Amino acid sequence: MIPIMRPDLPELSEYVALLEKIWDSRMLSNFAEYSKQLESIASDYLEVPARTVVSGDIGLTCAIAALQIPPGSTCLLPSFTFNSTVNAVLWNQLIPVFVDIDPRTLNLDLGSAETIAGLSGPKLIIATHVFGNPADSEGLGLLAQKHAAKLLFDAAHGYGSIRDGAKVGGLGDVEVFSLSGTKPVTCAEGGLVTSHDEDFLQRFDYYRAYGFQGDYNSIHQGLNGKMSELHAALGTLALPMIEGALSRRHEQVDRYRRNLSGIDGLSFQEVREQDRSTFKDFAVILGSNREREMVENALAAQDVQTKRYFRPCHRMDAFRPYAMSSLPATEDIYRRILCLPAFASLEDAQIDSICETLRNSLSGVATGGS
Numbered sequence: 451m452i453p454i455m456r457p458d459l460p461e462l463s464e465y466v467a468l469l470e471k472i473w474d475s476r477m478l479s480n481f482a483e484y485s486k487q488l489e490s491i492a493s494d495y496l497e498v499p500a501r502t503v504v505s506g507d508i509g510l511t512c513a514i515a516a517l518q519i520p521p522g523s524t525c526l527l528p529s530f531t532f533n534s535t536v537n538a539v540l541w542n543q544l545i546p547v548f549v550d551i552d553p554r555t556l557n558l559d560l561g562s563a564e565t566i567a568g569l570s571g572p573k574l575i576i577a578t579h580v581f582g583n584p585a586d587s588e589g590l591g592l593l594a595q596k597h598a599a600k601l602l603f604d605a606a607h608g609y610g611s612i613r614d615g616a617k618v619g620g621l622g623d624v625e626v627f628s629l630s631g632t633k634p635v636t637c638a639e640g641g642l643v644t645s646h647d648e649d650f651l652q653r654f655d656y657y658r659a660y661g662f663q664g665d666y667n668s669i670h671q672g673l674n675g676k677m678s679e680l681h682a683a684l685g686t687l688a689l690p691m692i693e694g695a696l697s698r699r700h701e702q703v704d705r706y707r708r709n710l711s712g713i714d715g716l717s718f719q720e721v722r723e724q725d726r727s728t729f730k731d732f733a734v735i736l737g738s739n740r741e742r743e744m745v746e747n748a749l750a751a752q753d754v755q756t757k758r759y760f761r762p763c764h765r766m767d768a769f770r771p772y773a774m775s776s777l778p779a780t781e782d783i784y785r786r787i788l789c790l791p792a793f794a795s796l797e798d799a800q801i802d803s804i805c806e807t808l809r810n811s812l813s814g815v816a817t818g819g820s
């Protein structure tokens with residue numbers, strides 16, 4: 451089977467050497483040597499202070515808590531994102547207000563965000579860098595300023611993304627990365643929270659560690675968001691692999707795009723010239739829902755795994771009560787999108803064969819239907 455993703459890992463022997471040190475030290479957690487090392491590797495690479503956290507999901511939850519937004523405030527966010535983004539808002543007792551995406555970039559649509567912000571007066575705006583494509587940080591920054599709202603980027607897919615020449619990580623008030631196994635670099639489970647705001651980071655340090663700092667007096671209502679040393683050590687080996695991982699991924703995306711160019715009705719996620727996406731997922735947008743199904747079935751028959759990312763959150767059972775606005779671009783894209791395999795060890799010949807199957811499955815199918 452060709453999976454959609456296969457984690458790229460460092461040499462096992464290198465990891466075992468670090469595990470031996472951890473065994474000797476008996477320091478398994480509590481922000482010891484490897485968590486600190488990981489923070490310093492990430493801070494140097496992203497050029498912004500970074501904190502480790504047990505997952506992107508808990509990173510989002512603690513980051514929103516540390517922004518100290520009054521409960522009951524509204525938060526603008528995309529529906530076209532992973533459900534963690536919405537969970538984190540609800541755990542913090544904020545009201546999610548879904549905003550549509552730009553169907554070309556698949557990121558939050560600024561015009562829709564401006565309209566909905568005018569109606570709902572948000573105290574928090576969240577944008578996801580979808581599949582690693584950096585969101586419109588300038589436009590959203592101005593919008594957040596206008597409404598005196600905080601701005602958070604869900605950068606779960608964005609380790610290595612570049613916006614206007616600078617790494618994603620220092621945008622908005624805070625950014626949250628995931629290092630789970632489906633990401634271009636991984637420490638099995640884990641995340642990073644980055645911000646230039648030292649006061650925010652100090653509060654975040656409490657929230658990610660039960661709410662206290664060793665004195666057993668809770669300053670905030672925190673939780674256990676500590677990354678273990680076993681995960682952090684893996685991260686210290688994996689994060690430096692990012693540039694190699696991304697250059698292989700970009701070669702693969704170029705190959706996919708070349709092979710699939712000229713197919714009627716098929717398009718790709720748009721990334722601006724001056725930006726860099728991680729292509730955590732490589733998405734194709736088919737001409738219709740019927741075509742998407744034909745491609746999906748043809749690839750499944752060849753044992754190729756694909757994914758319909760993202761199932762819109764406003765259509766999920768838990769979040770349906772918050773589905774107030776109409777989201778035509780989100781709905782339309784979800785009917786036509788398909789993510790194809792992309793990972794370091796995927797061979798060129800496999801990409802060629804996936805593309806051939808895709809092309810053949812569409813031959814003779816008229817586009818434009820639904």
Ligand SMILES: Cc1ncc(COP(=O)(O)O)c(C=O)c1O
Nearest residue numbers: 505506507532534606628629630
């Ligand atoms: C956009 C987005 N946000 C948040 C998360 C949650 O990250 P984690 O799996 O590290 O908890 C994910 C997971 O893939 C994601 O895709």
